[in-house]
Every structure is written in C-alpha cells, then in structure tokens.
Amino acid sequence: MVEHQPEQQRFVIRHGDQIAHLDYLLSADQIDFVHTWTPPALRGQGLAAELVAAGIGWARLQPMAIHASCSYVREWLTREQSAGRGNVDRE
Template sequence: MTTPEVQHQTAQQRFVLQLDSAEALLDYTLHGNNIDFHHTFVPPAFRGKGLAEQLVRHGLNWAKTQQYQIHASCWYVQKFLR
C-alpha cells in the first residue's frame, strides 16, 4: 500500500487520508484562535500502519503554522502534546 497524501477539508474541519474505498480522519473544531482536535478514526483494515500518527502530525503542524492555541479532547492526539 502506498501511503496517500493527507487532504485538508477545511469546510468539514478535518484532515483525511483516502484509503481505497475508506477514509482515515482527524476531526477538529475551531473556536476563534483555539483549535480542538477531538476525533481520530482509522478503518480497522488499515490500523497499525501509522496512518493516525501521520494525520495527527500533519494536523498539529498545520495548526502551529496558523498560530492556533492547540487543545486535544481526543486521547490519541493528547499523546503528541505531552
């Protein structure tokens, strides 16, 4: 499997990796200058391949370049903020 490129869907406030007929997701919510990463999902067939980490690192890098105050109500994203 070639690793797909992360797509930023700003209208849906999420980052997406297209995987055959499925999607891996990192959802966020913006409140002014604050961003909350609240949900990650990788389809079971694609787990264990580092896709969630790829999404989170991409999302966090983007949020930092936008100078957002970063929060994570998603336990998985919290691991990257420690």
C-alpha cells in the same frame, strides 16, 4: 497522502474506499482536535500518526491555541514533547 478539508474541519487519508480522519473544531482563539479514526483494516500502519502530524503542522501556523480533546492526539503530543521536538500544545 494527507488531505486537509477545511470546510469539514478535518484531515483525511483515503485508501481505496476507506477513509481515516482527524476532526477538529475551530473557535475564535483555539483549534481543538476532537477525534481520530482509522478503519480497522487500516490500523497499525501509522495512518493516525500521519494525520496528527499533518494537523499539528497546520495548527502551528495558525494564530490560535492548540487543544487536544482526543486522547490519541494528547498521547501523540506527549510523545513529541518527550522526544524533544518542542512544546506544541500552546493552550
């Protein structure tokens, strides 16, 4: 289950004592997704995609532009757009 931690500006998934996370930065008019990380033992399970889906879902509800400095988030957005799920990068 994805947990939003707005005070740390991140989304996390806890699996035992390990944490996968998606970090973002807020400015006055933009949400910038800056880093996605999954512990090596948890990779290949779709956790990063789950984090990004939750983060983008939340960001869509905010009155701000969405930017992806993180290469994984950029690739995820490209796949979503190619699949016809809309233009979510509003920058």
